[in-house]
Amino acid sequence: MPLKKRVPSSKTNPGVFLHTPWRKRLCLLLLLAILFLSFIYAVSIGAVYLNKTEILYIILEKISGYKNNDVALMDTSRDIVLNIRLPRVILAGLVGAALAVAGATFQGLFRNPLADPYIIGVSSGAALGASFAIVSGLSLGFAGFGAVPIMAFAGGLVAILLVYRLSRAGNRVSVMTLLLAGIAVNAFLSALVSLFVYFAGEKMHQVVFWMMGGLEGARWSYITGMAPYVLAGFLVIYFFARELNALLLGEDTAYFLGIDAEMFKKVFLVAASLLVSAAVSTSGIIGFVGLVVPHVVRLLAGPDHHFLLPASALTGAILLIGADTLARTVIAPTELPVGIITALLGAPFFLYLLRNQKKIRYFSRN
Amino acid sequence: MGVRLNLCNLTVEYGAFTALDGLHFSVKEGAFVALIGPNGAGKSTLLRCISRILQPTRGAIYLDDRDLHKLPLKQLSRLMAVVPQDTAVDFDFTVEEIVFMGRYPYLGRLQKETPRDREIVQEAMQTTGIAHLAQQPATSLSGGERQRVVIARALAQEPEILLLDEPTANLDINYQVDFLELARKLNREKGITIIAAIHDLNLAAQYFDDFILLSDKKILAAGKPEEVLTPENMNIAYRTPVVIGRSPLHGKLVITVLKHWHPDKKGTLNAGQRVHVIGGGEEAVPVLSLLREAGFQLSVGPVTREDSSHRFAAYHRLPVITLPPFSPISDEYYRQHLDLIREADFVVIPSIPFGCGNMRNLEAVEEAISSRTRVLILEEQPFSLRDYSKGKAGAVYERIKAKGALLLPDKETLLSALEAFSAG
Numbered sequence: 001m002p003l004k005k006r007v008p009s010s011k012t013n014p015g016v017f018l019h020t021p022w023r024k025r026l027c028l029l030l031l032l033a034i035l036f037l038s039f040i041y042a043v044s045i046g047a048v049y050l051n052k053t054e055i056l057y058i059i060l061e062k063i064s065g066y067k068n069n070d071v072a073l074m075d076t077s078r079d080i081v082l083n084i085r086l087p088r089v090i091l092a093g094l095v096g097a098a099l100a101v102a103g104a105t106f107q108g109l110f111r112n113p114l115a116d117p118y119i120i121g122v123s124s125g126a127a128l129g130a131s132f133a134i135v136s137g138l139s140l141g142f143a144g145f146g147a148v149p150i151m152a153f154a155g156g157l158v159a160i161l162l163v164y165r166l167s168r169a170g171n172r173v174s175v176m177t178l179l180l181a182g183i184a185v186n187a188f189l190s191a192l193v194s195l196f197v198y199f200a201g202e203k204m205h206q207v208v209f210w211m212m213g214g215l216e217g218a219r220w221s222y223i224t225g226m227a228p229y230v231l232a233g234f235l236v237i238y239f240f241a242r243e244l245n246a247l248l249l250g251e252d253t254a255y256f257l258g259i260d261a262e263m264f265k266k267v268f269l270v271a272a273s274l275l276v277s278a279a280v281s282t283s284g285i286i287g288f289v290g291l292v293v294p295h296v297v298r299l300l301a302g303p304d305h306h307f308l309l310p311a312s313a314l315t316g317a318i319l320l321i322g323a324d325t326l327a328r329t330v331i332a333p334t335e336l337p338v339g340i341i342t343a344l345l346g347a348p349f350f351l352y353l354l355r356n357q358k359k360i361r362y363f364s365r366n
Numbered sequence: 367m368g369v370r371l372n373l374c375n376l377t378v379e380y381g382a383f384t385a386l387d388g389l390h391f392s393v394k395e396g397a398f399v400a401l402i403g404p405n406g407a408g409k410s411t412l413l414r415c416i417s418r419i420l421q422p423t424r425g426a427i428y429l430d431d432r433d434l435h436k437l438p439l440k441q442l443s444r445l446m447a448v449v450p451q452d453t454a455v456d457f458d459f460t461v462e463e464i465v466f467m468g469r470y471p472y473l474g475r476l477q478k479e480t481p482r483d484r485e486i487v488q489e490a491m492q493t494t495g496i497a498h499l500a501q502q503p504a505t506s507l508s509g510g511e512r513q514r515v516v517i518a519r520a521l522a523q524e525p526e527i528l529l530l531d532e533p534t535a536n537l538d539i540n541y542q543v544d545f546l547e548l549a550r551k552l553n554r555e556k557g558i559t560i561i562a563a564i565h566d567l568n569l570a571a572q573y574f575d576d577f578i579l580l581s582d583k584k585i586l587a588a589g590k591p592e593e594v595l596t597p598e599n600m601n602i603a604y605r606t607p608v609v610i611g612r613s614p615l616h617g618k619l620v621i622t623v624l625k626h627w628h629p630d631k632k633g634t635l636n637a638g639q640r641v642h643v644i645g646g647g648e649e650a651v652p653v654l655s656l657l658r659e660a661g662f663q664l665s666v667g668p669v670t671r672e673d674s675s676h677r678f679a680a681y682h683r684l685p686v687i688t689l690p691p692f693s694p695i696s697d698e699y700y701r702q703h704l705d706l707i708r709e710a711d712f713v714v715i716p717s718i719p720f721g722c723g724n725m726r727n728l729e730a731v732e733e734a735i736s737s738r739t740r741v742l743i744l745e746e747q748p749f750s751l752r753d754y755s756k757g758k759a760g761a762v763y764e765r766i767k768a769k770g771a772l773l774l775p776d777k778e779t780l781l782s783a784l785e786a787f788s789a790g
Contacts, residue, residue, distance in 0.1 A: 239475070248459070252448075253450065257523070258442065258471035260439055
């Protein structure tokens with residue numbers, strides 16, 4: 001569709017609001033503040049409403065061992081905060097951040113606005129692993145993880161590896177082939193998952209629930225188990241933000257700028273896949289966070305990954321914490337799978353972006 | 367000036383298909399080289415090889431004394447920059463952000479840009495004339511502006527060698543010239559060695575110092591324009607007959623692709639008729655061209671080798687009387703001319719100037735005019751404005767008219783008159 005040609009009106013980039021470095025820094029601080037507030041808010045609400053200062057005291061007490069005698073903290077409150085809500089909210093934040101960063105990375109790597117964290121088969125691989133673990137009743141444990149997350153993590157990585165091997169020709173990986181191989185492998189693995197679901201019998205609802213995505217299984221061991229992957233994946237990608245910027249202009253151009261495009265494609269592929277696998281293994285398949293968040297951030301601040309990556313991480317965390325809070329409170333005491341909430345909110349929002357083509361102009365040629 | 371790039375037996379094969387077959391050549395420091403050749407000759411492959419996107423199957427490229435393909439990538443990107451053919455930008459980077467990427471080869475990991483980097487980026491944008499667009503999103507630019515952004519980025523790399531892949535292919539004529547002016551300025555002022563694959567031979571001839579002509583995966587010729595741009599080479603490489611002349615405006619070579627003449631049905635009706643056209647001066651050529659297309663057999667009056675109608679006659683192998691340069695028409699040439707006129711059914715005098723030098727051509731017409739040899743005069747401009755003989759030619763002209771020559775105001779009427787006469 002033809003796009004309206006914008007008339008350059010001033011010296012500043014009219015398409016992007018946050019174009020100066022200090023505005024970008026301010027924006028990151030603002031996001032951090034919102035994250036903190038939504039974190040406290042999310043911990044406070046639930047079946048039992050908890051006072052916000054109480055929460056802060058409990059956390060403070062836990063971290064520093066400092067006891068405030070003026071406030072009488074109930075053991076039940078302490079229990080709820082430390083063992084139920086805190087791990088859940090933190091996990092939501094981690095998963096949201098991981099998905100958003102992985103989405104931004106895949107969109108950049110594939111130079112495709114429709115890329116999402118699951119584009120090259122992590123989700124279906126993980127789903128296959130998880131459904132196998134659920135259906136077979138596999139009993140397996142490692143570092144506080146049960147069979148399902150371990151199998152999901154492994155399944156996701158195996159799927160990526162398969163796609164990667166399929167699309168490699170000699171020492172080169174074509175991004176286009178990667179995308180197509182991803183679609184094919186996705187379809188094949190999804191069929192296997194359906195087969196499992198079909199024969200799952202009474203465990204069927206468990207498999208389906210897992211695939212809808214949810215954070216109800218959150219516990220501290222999940223966080224300690226996945227946080228290192230998320231952190232490592234994010235740091236690697238952020239460390240090479242410059243390379244990712246150059247790759248946006250095409251592999252040849254990146255190469256002319258002294259960047260080994262072949263190598264960095266692999267680096268980003270591995271790092272983003274680790275992020276997604278870690279997220280999926282603990283929370284199932286949560287859609288739309290990884291697709292929409294990077295788009296929104298690009299709208300505000302342009303495609304520079306030095307800003308896009310941290311801002312996406314923060315926005316993703318905020319979004320998923322919010323969505324998860326909604327999921328567990330909206331029809332309490334029953335919980336909705338959070339994947340339903342993100343898709344319900346994310347899809348219309350994405351459509352809104354599509355309708356206002358001008359706003360996703362950063363992907364279109366004129 | 368030393369030799370910078372040295373290609374030794376460079377061969378590229380894709381499986382059984384050979385894309386480049388044993389290329390040898392060298393490019394001197396500070397050279398301004400056009401890489402020409404027909405589609406599929408291997409221009410892009412060669413550029414991709416020099417820019418290291420492609421690995422040669424055999425042979426090597428040496429930059430100074432080092433194997434280019436073994437140089438660390440980052441080091442190479444400080445020496446050589448590439449402007450690719452496709453400069454489309456998908457993402458909304460600002461112009462400045464894109465130009466700044468040219469500094470990547472110089473930045474250490476996690477190193478912030480220095481004021482020096484910013485200075486170089488500014489200078490690059492000024493050189494290419496896009497400084498005022500610095501904060502614009504690159505997606506909002508026109509093709510010509512975008513290309514300048516990409517050149518600015520290449521300049522920010524501070525390269526010693528610049529590769530341009532079909533830089534003028536997607537530009538309109540004004541941007542094409544601007545672009546090549548800019549490239550030449552960079553070559554002359556900054557001493558950047560430039561190798562450009564280019565399709566437009568005339569533009570290339572106008573700007574470039576050296577040429578490499580690729581044909582059929584090999585180098586057919588390399589060197590100065592006069593050595594490379596010859597009709598023989600062009601015919602082998604492009605399989606098209608061309609005429610190579612010099613532009614009267616800039617003295618550079620001008621390549622004209624020759625038209626294939628297919629006389630139409632109407633043309634064959636005129637085939638038996640012989641028309642003699644008095645040559646000399648630019649105005650004769652359009653008349654010759656028109657009559658040739660209409661199918662008449664032509665001959666051309668006495669002209670020197672330098673005359674444009676002589677070139678026309680030579681290419682179409684028309685009977686022509688060739689005069690020695692700067693000489694009056696001798697009796698012998700006068701007689702030859704008279705014979706040629708008498709063999710013709712019609713004589714056409716185009717709207718050309720006459721002076722003491724070619725006045726005898728008119729006298730020959732006057733002598734030959736008869737009921738068998740009709741004379742048609744094309745007078746697109748009053749004769750007095752074309753008379754450089756102080757009226758002497760004018761007198762002959764008047765006598766020809768008086769003897770029954772037909773006076774015609776424009777080429778179309780001339781053609782219809784000729785056709786009417788030849789149809790009887």
